[in-house]
Amino acid sequence: MHSSTVRNLLVRGMLAGLVAGLLAFAVAYAIGEPPVDDSIAVEEAQSAREAPHAGHGGAASEAAAEEEEAVSRSVQSTAGLGTGVLVYGVALGGIASLAFSFALGRIGRFSPRATAALTAAAAFTTVYLVPFLKYPATPPAVGNPDTIGKRTTLFFLMILLSVLLGIGAVIVGRRLAPRLGNWNATLVAGAGFIAAVAIAFVFLPANDDAVKAGFPAAVLWEFRVASLAIQAVLWAVFGIVFGTLAQRLLVPRTVDAPAEAERPTPAAA
Template identity: 85%
Template sequence: MHASRIGNLLVRGMLAGLVAALCAFAVAYGLGEPSVDASIAVEEAQAAHEAHAGHGAAAAEEEEEAPVSRSVQSTAGLATGVLVYGVALGGIASLAFCFVLGRIGRFTPRATAALTAAAAFTTVYLVPFLKYPATPPAVGNPDTIGKRTTLFFLMILLSVLLGIAAIIVGRRLAPRLGNWNATLVAGAGFVLATAVAFVFLPANEDAVKPSFPAALLWEFRLASLAVQAVLWTAFAVAFGTLAQRLLMPGLPRTEQAARDVPAAG
């Protein structure tokens, strides 16, 4: 693909990432922030109870005011973080799209964008989330945050590498098994290899305090999952539309639909 075409797709990917981030921010603010506020309230209540009982040095110290207020964190801070995150991932995903376009089958740019977004969501977020699910702030053991962060990023790296390996295996098996059967075999291999990684990687047993309410924990985790799902779905729709208009501006709808359906092997 020509460098200028890649540059155009990169700009469109970042723009689509911005649109997706706005959608994700709406979900994060509406679903995620209430559970974060509730989590902070639980931690403050537990800290107040310990201070009242005279446990630790906290009983004699004044509570320090946070350098950034909670209202700013939940609005401007959240928006800034999500927007930067979305634009960056949109740019990276658009480069991945340029690499796989035409290499995974005779799909239109719109369908390729959807497949790229689905693969990114699965490998970068869903698989690591299943092993090391998100936790609300300030509810885990602060002494192990470095170890937990390392394990999470290690799981992301393993998931991405296994996903790439599955794509390579699927492509090599396609001439013998057909596209459909090769995809099933490669997918099964990915699931099996991921299960093995889940077994051998250590668990985050101290990621959440035992006294933290289980219902609130899962409410936060489901909200986190929803934010990522909306982010990647919105990106797939926005970038797929922009890429389609750039690369195939005159392709009839009937031909687009025919090319988006893989041939069964």
């Protein structure tokens, strides 16, 4: 693939990531912010109950925390959230478009649109879904601050392991395809990926202390479902938009010949 084509795909991938980020922001604002507000309310209620036992030191700490809050909650939930989601979408769109450029024609005889859909599905599964199942998202102001370094390390380790296992599954599937056929090779490679992920889930350490004791389970569940929905919308929209743009770029429409050219030449008088 020529460098100019890769560059055009990169631009289209970032554009598709921007569109996906806009819709993901709408989902995040609609169903993601209410659980965040609830979790902050729970944290504030716990702090208020602990404040009388802390004496003047607790009041001073609370006043200092209020002074340190340079950005209001309304700005965080609108402009801050939108900026973060859009930058995230554009960055992932660019990376996914480069992965698409490498995968096109190497994973089977799929059209650009189908390859884009497969790339988006694989990225969502390996980069988010598998790590999420092992180390699910935690609402802000709820996680145990003593374990934030451990939680971050384990999450990124799970992402790296999931991506490597996904690449390995694709390689195994391609090598088995000549003997087993595409469908059977895909089933075998997928089963191997699931088995390897299950083994990783068993041997990697748990993260049971990620949430403070006594936090409402319903709020935690709503937050995690919202996080999963945001990622699903982001990657689904990216796959559709980028697939359409890549199809138009790589498979240009053929111009129909004039109708007169298709008619038989009349016999000479």
